[in-house]
Amino acid sequence: METSWSLHLLSEILSAFSTEDPDNLRNVVNRVAESVDAEVAAILCEGQISWCIGLSETDQIQLLEQAKQQPSNIPIRSGDLHACWAPLGSSDVLFVGRLGERFDLEERALLRAMARSIELSMNMLRAVTSERQARNDAYQQATHDALTGLPNRRMVLDHLKATIDHLVADEALVTAVLFIDIDRFKWINDAHGHAAGDQLLIHISRILTDSVRHEDLVGRLSGDEFIVITQLGDRHATNELARRIIETIRQPIRVFGSELSHTVSIGISFVQPGDDPSVVLENADMAMYRAKALGRGRYANFHSSMRVLAQQRLSLEENLGHAADNGEIRTYLQPLFRLSDNTLAGFETLIRWQHPQHGILPPGSFLNQAEDSGLIQEMDMIVFETGCSAIAKWQQIPGLEHLRLSSNLSAHSLADPRTKERIKAILETTGINSCNVYLEITETALVEDIKSTASNIIALRNLNLRLAIDDFGTGYSSLLYLKRFPVALLKIDRSFVDGLGLNPEDDVIATTIISLARALELEVVAEGVENENQLDLIRELGSDYGQGYLFGQPMSIGDTERCFISPRRPHPAVHTTP
Known part of the structure; x- marks a missing residue:
């Protein structure tokens, strides 16, 4: 067997794992079998078959049953497979099976070398995947709320800034921010415990997500405060969305055996090109407090006079x-x-x-x-x-x-x-x-x-x-x-x-x-x-x-x-x- 062919195959193994393409990995398993004229090749990880060629589902079950003993021959429907088992670390293994002649020493050595290359590539892939997952988890934690999975304040502001940056004066759609606050949420926590409060937050997050379009953003700022950023045809459509949200959330729900009747108040701020994202959120927040002052369970649109009232309310x-x-x-x-x-x-x-x-x-x-x-x-x-x-x-x-x-x-x-x-x-x-x-x-x-x-x-x-x-x-x-x-x-x-x-x-x-x-x-x-x-x-x-x-x-x-x-x-x- 030529050394150049073996080196070429080993390089294919490394490249297949680096691309993370399942078809490439399947190709590697195929080439491993071809290199020794075998009909069957498989990779077994943690007692399960990760990749396999040449075996029916019934024969794969037979292979798994005999994997612990690693016998030299395995009977399948088409005959006895001469087996070669090459370790892939402490628990995983490369299996190659051939009908007819047994594997000679050179072939077994080649398969063990291939197994070491596959093991190295798999470890590299796991490390890269783990690092990438850790980065994704860190990003998720930094940009999303842990309880509801919704974007948090940071991501809401980033999304709002990007939305404002792309606005033009003659935009056909109206861009609006809805600031949603649960009325008397502290009372719910005090009366029923934080577990019930968490269930209510999850329930409302689902209602908000179901109430808007896929391209709209629903976020949770903190505590009982939620945000919806949406683009609709006009202000009337935005007000109608707020009304629907209020009516849907108003429906009682059962939490831990208790039936809760709850409401939300919504403040609406309409976005213009060049607006500051933080100021837009503040405006929607002020409008929300105006809705609460009107009796809760309703919505209000922002007006510039609300800023003076907000300062008075804060002092109060x-x-x-x-x-x-x-x-x-x-x-x-x-x-x-x-x-x-x-x-x-x-x-x-x-x-x-x-x-x-x-x-x-x-x-x-x-x-x-x-x-x-x-x-x-x-x-x-x-x-x-x-x-x-x-x-x-x-x-x-x-x-x-x-x-x-x-x-x-x-x-x-x-x-x-x-x-x-x-x-x-x-x-x-x-x-x-x-x-x-x-x-x-x-x-x-x-x-x-x-x-x-x-x-x-x-x-x-x-x-x-x-x-x-x-x-x-x-x-x-x-x-x-x-x-x-x-x-x-x-x-x-x-x-x-x-x-x-x-x-x-x-x-x-x-x-x-x-x-x-x-x-x-x-x-x-x-x-x-x-x-x-x-x-x-x-x-x-x-x-x-x-x-x-x-x-x-x-x-x-x-x-x-x-x-x-x-x-x-x-x-x-x-x-x-x-």
């Missing part, structure tokens, strides 16, 4: 983190009157923030930030404790023993099982009659997670508290919820009271709520009563209680005592001398 959030510790959270009270005899029945607690620079701030200016940051739970307890202390003191006054207190409980507090113990401690410390305490919960909070909500409400009800549904008729209520939870009172939202006598639909809704409450033996409070006409109408419809500016504005506890409590204190008897 920084101060809000210290508001509770600095004693800046204030409890205001608004009176509640019994309509049958027009007597004072109790008060609802309302939160205010005594801002060091801006004075008294209403809840609408900071509650969203408090909920997103988780500070709302501490604020709930501050307001509840202050209200209980005041009402407990006034209940000692003859004639005011049955004075009631209504206090709002946020979705965060409702979901936290520790809330029961905190409320229990406040009831015991203040000495308030718990039978006259109503916890007001919005319909949305009730259905965020039916399972955990039900158990926490029952735990609170065991403290002899009463449950009130605030803003009834504006959320997700159904007879099922009223049947499932120990509800004692419904509050007709002020939006329906405003239209009484003016809007037939509001008349129907208010009448229906009161009729429903009567059938379920629940009390009814009408909110937002501001004039005598509304008072007459709600009294005629059968509401038990009224609340609104007609009866009294929200006041500090001190002003409430002067205006409503002091005039009702019994006057000391006047003794005259005969």
Whole structure:
């Protein structure tokens, strides 16, 4: 056998492995067999046949069964194969089989030399593949989110920059960035654990990917923030995409046995040639916060005025983190009157923030930030404790023993099982009659997670508290919820009271709520009563209680005592001398 032919074959082996082309490697196996006039050649790696020529599937099984013993002859359907086994390292092996003559010493030496070349090439290929895989993994980690597999902030910015660089002034398509944020995501993590939060993030990432075109980019910036970069026909089409995403994500999902109802808020920023990618993301972020301020679960388009509002919001959030510790959270009270005899029945607690620079701030200016940051739970307890202390003191006054207190409980507090113990401690410390305490919960909070909500409400009800549904008729209520939870009172939202006598639909809704409450033996409070006409109408419809500016504005506890409590204190008897 000629040496040049052998060297030529060895060089083919090396080149085949370097190109990583399976056909080239198959060709090497063929040439190995040809070099010794063999009918069969195979490479066995880790107990499996990686490459094989000349054997049927049945014969390959026979080969594998005998591979450990490495016999000199292997029977196949066409006869006995004279075998030559050449090691390819510690575990792999090159097998060459020939019908007819046995392999002589020179042929066996040549096959062992070929095997060493193949082993060297395979090791080289594995090293190159491993290095390439390591580089790919490092790149993946640097540019993609580990949980969802979506592009991360770095890749989003790179993609956005490339998109902007290729934009022209007369571009036929509109390029938009959608900034998607999960509403109350911290609440989900706190209530259900981070594993459930991760499942929700994966679920939303799939929805976003399915909602856009293949050429669009979906990324995850951090936490509960996602990005979509898309090119559509016009702004209306972009807004319609945002609407579809919101509606799809709104559908409840089951996570670890709990049904979650969740929403997202979306901010939209439209891209122009020459824009800075970071500024575009900031604009979409500002628009997203605008969507949250409008009530969550909706979208908003960026406007330049939002930048000023964003700066104000950032300053507000920084101060809000210290508001509770600095004693800046204030409890205001608004009176509640019994309509049958027009007597004072109790008060609802309302939160205010005594801002060091801006004075008294209403809840609408900071509650969203408090909920997103988780500070709302501490604020709930501050307001509840202050209200209980005041009402407990006034209940000692003859004639005011049955004075009631209504206090709002946020979705965060409702979901936290520790809330029961905190409320229990406040009831015991203040000495308030718990039978006259109503916890007001919005319909949305009730259905965020039916399972955990039900158990926490029952735990609170065991403290002899009463449950009130605030803003009834504006959320997700159904007879099922009223049947499932120990509800004692419904509050007709002020939006329906405003239209009484003016809007037939509001008349129907208010009448229906009161009729429903009567059938379920629940009390009814009408909110937002501001004039005598509304008072007459709600009294005629059968509401038990009224609340609104007609009866009294929200006041500090001190002003409430002067205006409503002091005039009702019994006057000391006047003794005259005969």
